[in-house]
Amino acid sequence: MQKLGIIGCGNMGGAIARSLPGKAIVYDSDPRKVEDLNKLADIEAASSLEDLLANVECILLAVKPQILPSLYPLLRKQQSSKKAWISIAAGVPLSVLAKELESEQVVRFMPNIAASQKAAVTAYAAHQNCSEEHIAYARSIAQSFGQAFALNENQFSAFIGISGSAIAFMLQFCHALSMGGVKGGIPYSQALEIVSATMNSTNALLSSSKSHPVELATMVCSAGGTTIEGMQALSEGAFDAVVMHAVQSSCEKSKAMEDRALLAQEISEKR
Numbered sequence: 001m002q003k004l005g006i007i008g009c010g011n012m013g014g015a016i017a018r019s020l021p022g023k024a025i026v027y028d029s030d031p032r033k034v035e036d037l038n039k040l041a042d043i044e045a046a047s048s049l050e051d052l053l054a055n056v057e058c059i060l061l062a063v064k065p066q067i068l069p070s071l072y073p074l075l076r077k078q079q080s081s082k083k084a085w086i087s088i089a090a091g092v093p094l095s096v097l098a099k100e101l102e103s104e105q106v107v108r109f110m111p112n113i114a115a116s117q118k119a120a121v122t123a124y125a126a127h128q129n130c131s132e133e134h135i136a137y138a139r140s141i142a143q144s145f146g147q148a149f150a151l152n153e154n155q156f157s158a159f160i161g162i163s164g165s166a167i168a169f170m171l172q173f174c175h176a177l178s179m180g181g182v183k184g185g186i187p188y189s190q191a192l193e194i195v196s197a198t199m200n201s202t203n204a205l206l207s208s209s210k211s212h213p214v215e216l217a218t219m220v221c222s223a224g225g226t227t228i229e230g231m232q233a234l235s236e237g238a239f240d241a242v243v244m245h246a247v248q249s250s251c252e253k254s255k256a257m258e259d260r261a262l263l264a265q266e267i268s269e270k271r
């Protein structure tokens, strides 16, 4: 597999670099991030953007979305048009990436932070004129750090709500469950271990069963038993509505970011 260049070695760029089968060449404006990553992953450090682009054919953009506008001109100077690109930036559409990078060889990813454990769930979508070769390469990159799902780009915002961002919702749920355990007399660290194992049990059941989640949950509820009491408390706390609202909030923010990126590009084209 050809070497991948990575710009940005923070939470996600670092997590991806750690799970790639080959050595990535990485660049970060903060050299300490590269030093820290070097202790965890087999990487090559590029001394500059120029150095990075001179040594790879495909580059994964892993900087915050708001950094991209200042990065594009620097990348264009290094002949971005001759490179293939993967972007993991939330809320930055393929059309904007292709125009700014002057390349149609662009694939958009939405991974999650579990890439560090090769357990990410990644949505991918390619520019309409992207080559099959680059799509296949990008897919193999996504699969090297977890599962990959081909999605239409217009489903990316919803995907962020149920995966990219939702991993944080699930972690918060795990914390809340553990605090419930603490209230019941189990120390936090032990409660968290038990909750994490219970998440694994849930996933094993859900992914191997053809039953609807509600059907499985109903099997847990003994008549007049313990679970139904907790289920009633969840219902009174509008659990489903709160979770759906969280998903919708992340989805709407992603759509607003996409709209803003498209508008900014429209304005710059008119100048």
Ligand SMILES: NC(=O)C1=CN([C@@H]2O[C@H](COP(=O)(O)OP(=O)(O)OC[C@H]3O[C@@H](n4cnc5c(N)ncnc54)[C@H](OP(=O)(O)O)[C@@H]3O)[C@@H](O)[C@H]2O)C=CC1
Residues within 6 Å of the ligand: 007, 008, 009, 010, 011, 012, 013, 027, 028, 029, 030, 033, 062, 063, 064, 065, 067, 071, 088, 089, 090, 110, 111, 112, 113, 164
């Ligand atoms: N965090 C997550 O779970 C997920 C994030 N994403 C996407 O991944 C991208 C990165 O997010 P995340 O990893 O959390 O962000 P981080 O801030 O952790 O990482 C970004 C890194 O890029 C560095 N950087 C900033 N400017 C430049 C530059 N001009 N050239 C090179 N490096 C630069 C930052 O340095 P410094 O800190 O000094 O600014 C930082 O080390 C975002 O676009 C986000 O939307 C997608 C899915 C999940």
Ligand SMILES: O=C(O)[C@@H]1CCC=N1
Residues within 6 Å of the ligand: 090, 160, 164, 165
């Ligand atoms: O919060 C964010 O914007 C990024 C994208 C998905 C997860 N983290």
